[in-house]
Amino acid sequence: MGGRWIERWEPEDETFWREGGEHVAKRNLLFSVFSEHIGFSVWSLWSVMVLFMGPDYGIDPAGKFFLIATATVVGALIRIPYTFAVARFGGRNWTVFSALLLLLPTGLAFAVMEPGTSYTTFVVVAALTGVGGGNFASSMTNINAFFPLRKKGWALGLNAGGGNIGVPVVQLVGLLVIGTAGALHPRIVLGVYLPLIVVAAVCSALFMDNLAPVRNDTGAVREAVRARHTWIMAFLYIGTFGSFIGYSFAFGLVLQTQFGRTPLQAASLTFIGPLLGSLIRPVGGALADRHGGARITLSTFAAMAAATGVVLYASVTASLAVFLVGFIALFVLSGLGNGSTFKMIPAIFLAQGHRKGLTGETAEAYGRRLSGASMGLIGAIGALGGLGINLAFRQSFLTVGSGTGAFVAFLAYYAACMAVTWAVYLRRTSPVPDTAEGAEQPETRPGYAKV
Template sequence: MTVTTDVKHRGRGPALTRLKGRWIEDWRPEDEEFWANGGAKVARRNLICSIFSEHIGFSVWTLWSVLVLFLGPAYGIDPAGKFMLTAVPALVGSVLRVPYTFAVARFGGRNWTIVSASLLLIPSVLAAFMIKPGVSYSTLVILAAIAGVGGGNFASSMANINAFYPQRLKGWALGINAGGGNLGVAVVQLVGLLVLATAGKGHPGYVAGLYIPFIVVAALASALYMDNLSQARNDKHAMRDVAKDPHTWIMSVLYIGTFGSFIGFGFAFGQVLQVQFKSDFATPIDAAYLTFLGPLLGSFIRPVGGWLADRVGGAKVTFWNFVAMAVAAGLVLTASAQKSLGLFLTGFILLFVFSGLGNGSTYKMIPAIFRAKAQLGVANGGDPDQAEHEARRLAGALIGIAGAIGAFGGVLVNMAFRQSFLTYKTGDGAYIAFIAFYALCFALTWVVYLRTHSRKLVGV
């Protein structure tokens, strides 16, 4: 390819070197002069486009959390069947996150965002025209599975933005990118509420149809305003290398507790309300009025988790956040036993808030872990540039793995609810399981990242 240079690098300050086709060859976000002289502006433009595309992806991914509210008696589906319809896209989305992370390195962040945004048209168009009384349950399962493509967008978006921003701003950048994406979970609830309130529960296809023009806009904006980083084309063995690191699996468990909870509750909350507190709601629209608040607050607070982690450390924020999640789950369990809708809503909204906060802090921990390991290598005589490159390479790979495994937590949440309602006719069994898992997470965070010991990583 022919190289074009905006500013000559040698002897005249920082450079922003581009290749044809919106490829940037030289990207040095840790260089403060480079960052101030154009780097920050480019990163911000890519972040804005990434947030919008990821936001639409999340909405399409969680589309079925709303569509199941439209599936009344005419569809002949029991609560267990509906929980299965929300578990399927969560499963497909979690599986797709690994290849979506590879896609950024293989095709470029801009190029893959165009493709991944365009793919969202398939589940949206199919759902818009095919969901109606008389459709078979197997067809609905297939349609729900196809919606899982929206779940992959998060992994590619986060891996891409991670490469654009310097270490000191990663918590904020990754937090706001993910928070804007997560907001799609709340917005699709509001879209569903709008359709229920205006067209009624006989038109589920309208919910999917409303997203079609926004998907087109997302693909066009990515094509016009985003960039690819040639440095993001790291070696093909990053996933293999990072899989050998024990921190990969520790962070994946923690991410199940934060993101897995958020996306799982986002899929399941409306159904849980309708099943467990059926007598409190005359129509599905009454429950829909309450389902968007938790995802909304959880999405907005996610950047705060990254911001706090930047200042006091990701491990500290994550530890106390899991303690708070265990307490909130205990509150939900108490409310369930007392059949108190008000207390139940309070506890669940707190779970959404703390899961969103923890999303930001755990993602901040990922680059911080490899940054700390790189600094140890430099202190022992290693090359600083090579250590920095290795830290970025492994952090990007871990984002893909943790994102995929964390998303699988959404499947576990829905299956836990399904089994609990089948066995106990309430969600109590699931709430007890959540409390136990959050206790495991805060204990793990303390033992590995906060307790003083010889192998502790400083600065995580």
């Protein structure tokens, strides 16, 4: 097919969008979601594999948390090069390659998943599953280029949410295997995903496109690195996505370690939170489109702080029922915040363009350059929040024998995120320059009113 390159792509042109652009964008979105979904499942494999690792494996809870943390950190760091791969190789081409790459960690896990394998081998294989985490960055960068600003919250939320669902789906597969074949057959889970990886690669090759206008812009990258909003949004994204992925990986192990659940009991509960958090992510993006991402994000962090208080109480009182209610609420809220924070990124840099005096297509082009360049970095740092959560749990269990200490730290972080969101994006400041939508009367309003 010659790489399926599209030479002209102007999503902000309503006529172009209406006469075929929307159809092409949605087709690419659909298969991007599928490939990213499989990537997330592979990335979170070890949140399931540790449930199969009984006493015969000779690995204590701290060692299992470290396996999960290893997959998390590699998946976070690899997002940076994956972000730039789309412009270098084409969104379709890179999606095919990155999907096929998932065969390596999945196949190796299939080969080594048995008692007697050295812990070092498990750490190496867990690290390789991190390539699944990189798929998020390339997928989001690719889809960001396909959609106009007015649709980005919905499109990015749907793309990310569909990918995030890979976490609860692989956990559901693990539950089905434990419930039917027992906890001695982890290879069945891996055997399910090997052919699905091939299907994702084939579908990407057949139905996705490359956008020729998308090119790596080293100047934009340097500017994004210097921009304070890149680092502010990375800090906030640690609180939303870092929470989602960290809790997703650790939930089942916490249930086993702190509440004495069996592998089957833990697996029967583990998938619920990630599933709800994934499903609500597009809602967070849509609410941000309508009400502003900063407002939704601030409300979300306030609710996450409250939910963490509930979980902290349940941890101290050893109440499993209250713990589940609070923890699942954290998943839902983190998913909502994932959608709203990622919607903020293109809106922030568009507002920055307006502050520089740019208007119309010039301002929109500036916003696309900077938001595309910053997304990989923000996504990578946000995912490192998952590492922080797993290391916090590991340390908490080592020192106090429960997750209580970790929950105190999480509560403090959400409070800090609330303060930053309000101070930077919602506090009343000086008037905003007129935008391309038309002249407005100057008024005192938030400096990023449309963020």
